[in-house]
Amino acid sequence: MFGESFRLFRILGFEIRANVTWLFLALLVTWSLAAGLFPFAFPDLSPRTYWLMAIVGMFGLFFSLLFHELSHSVVARAFGLPVGGITLFLFGGMAEIQAEAKRPREEFWMAIAGPIASVVLGAAFYLVSVLMLLLGVPDYIAGVPLYLGFLNILLAVFNMVPGFPMDGGRVLRAALWHLKGDLRWATLWASRFGQGFGLLLVALGIYSFLLGNFVGGMWWFLIGLFIRGAAIASYRQVDTQLALKGQTVRRFMTTDPVTVPAEATIREFVDDYLYHHAHDVFPVIRDGKLLGRISLRHAKTVPRADWDRTRVDDVCRQLPEEFTVDADSDAAQALDRMQQNQSGRLVVTENGRIVGILVLKDLLRYLQIRSELERA
Ligand SMILES: [Zn+2]
CATH class of the missing domain: 3.10.580.10 (CBS-domain)
Known part of the structure; x- marks a missing residue:
């Protein structure tokens, strides 16, 4: 759906791929750190230092996304669901879990594993940053793990928004499914929340663009469209699966x-x-x-x-x-x-x-x- 992907390596038996659009995200993040966040937070350093910090930050983002998706994949595999690998792309990471969970409980643990992993990793980065400061490491160097700690918490919070296809939407679906025993109905509502959230981001993107934040505005606009599309597609897929289920x-x-x-x-x-x-x-x-x-x-x-x-x-x-x-x-x-x-x-x-x-x-x-x- 996003064009060509390249195999990077295998880890824990999962194939890790990077989509061509990931390159764009990596460049954008590196640039915004080197030219924006780091000079703002730690003034009067050399441009070379900012770029080095930004590159480390970008690799930290790569690792954080991978860690998040790996946790989804490991739990999915433990429940016997086929995992087709992990792809990093324009909007983050995607674990390709190729079948639906069989029970609400499985869906819940599979979904919550990602945000839990991000919170744990975020806390770990934060601790590293504090330790560095205690050991007398310059504050701008300790600033990189601090940024990564913040990023992981942000990743967890954003993913817990209760709309499909976000992790929070899957948690919501698992809860509704558990309550009413109706997977299609549960998916319908999780998908509606996801579509609503997508539209909200589109609106925020336009608003932000009009205020002069062109890159950020475009970014939220595109993410909103993507989330809305994915929410609609996920419901259709479940609907189709259920319609054909039991038919030979x-x-x-x-x-x-x-x-x-x-x-x-x-x-x-x-x-x-x-x-x-x-x-x-x-x-x-x-x-x-x-x-x-x-x-x-x-x-x-x-x-x-x-x-x-x-x-x-x-x-x-x-x-x-x-x-x-x-x-x-x-x-x-x-x-x-x-x-x-x-x-x-x-x-x-x-x-x-x-x-x-x-x-x-x-x-x-x-x-x-x-x-x-x-x-x-
Ligand atoms: Zn996730």
Whole structure:
């Protein structure tokens, strides 16, 4: 959603990535510390000192965001939820927890872990700063951990705002879910608070911009838009999950899918399949079992002169497991899988035999009709 991300390293088994937009945040923070906060708090130092302090501060921010997201991830993993890694981006950090909590209690601990971690880290930075002063370290050097202590407390407070997708919104959702036993209703209200908070930030951003604080105003405006969008998306996702829950893939799949026999020649594949059907990729079968996939791209690797003597199974590629789904598995899981590998089609199998194709369009059509009927 924010463009390319780069792998940085692995820690505690989680992959840590930085989105390109993180670079922008890092530069902005470094600049605002070096040219704003530090010269204001500790006047009459050299520019070089301010920039060094700012760079240390920026790495401290990186560590603080990582620490916060790691605590979410560790708790999620302890509850058996899959974690796809941690990404730092324009607005901070994001732990990619790829499934919803099964119980309110799990949701609560997963959400509260982040702010607790930030408060603990904030207190630790504050202690370091006090110790430095007691040991006679110059006050501007002790000012860096003091700033980081303050930053972590701010991070905890901001995240405890009770609106989705903030941690506080998840805590609120867990509480409402626990009270009424209705996950959809709980998510709806947590999402509404989140949308309201997002709009509030947008308004504050505009106000601040009009007062002449251009960078800060823009910043809050964008964060507000992001939070509002994320709040809406989170509710939609839960709504979809609940609508599809308990329904099998079999119900939505298209039976008798077009498949290419492994022994067909490339010429047959091009003439009888590529030209005849509006698909780009075709499943390849041998004796009724799924062998792999073939596409226009694979056919193009064969010179035209060899089309009659090259067989489909000479060039077809293995179909990765994440592009297949079992006929009796949950449709909600299948939708997750499509989102994860960004493909609109999954090959449906049963005991290794291909029995159908699941198309995203059909799932979405079902959801749309269902929601229209509910509104009536
Ligand atoms: Zn958090």
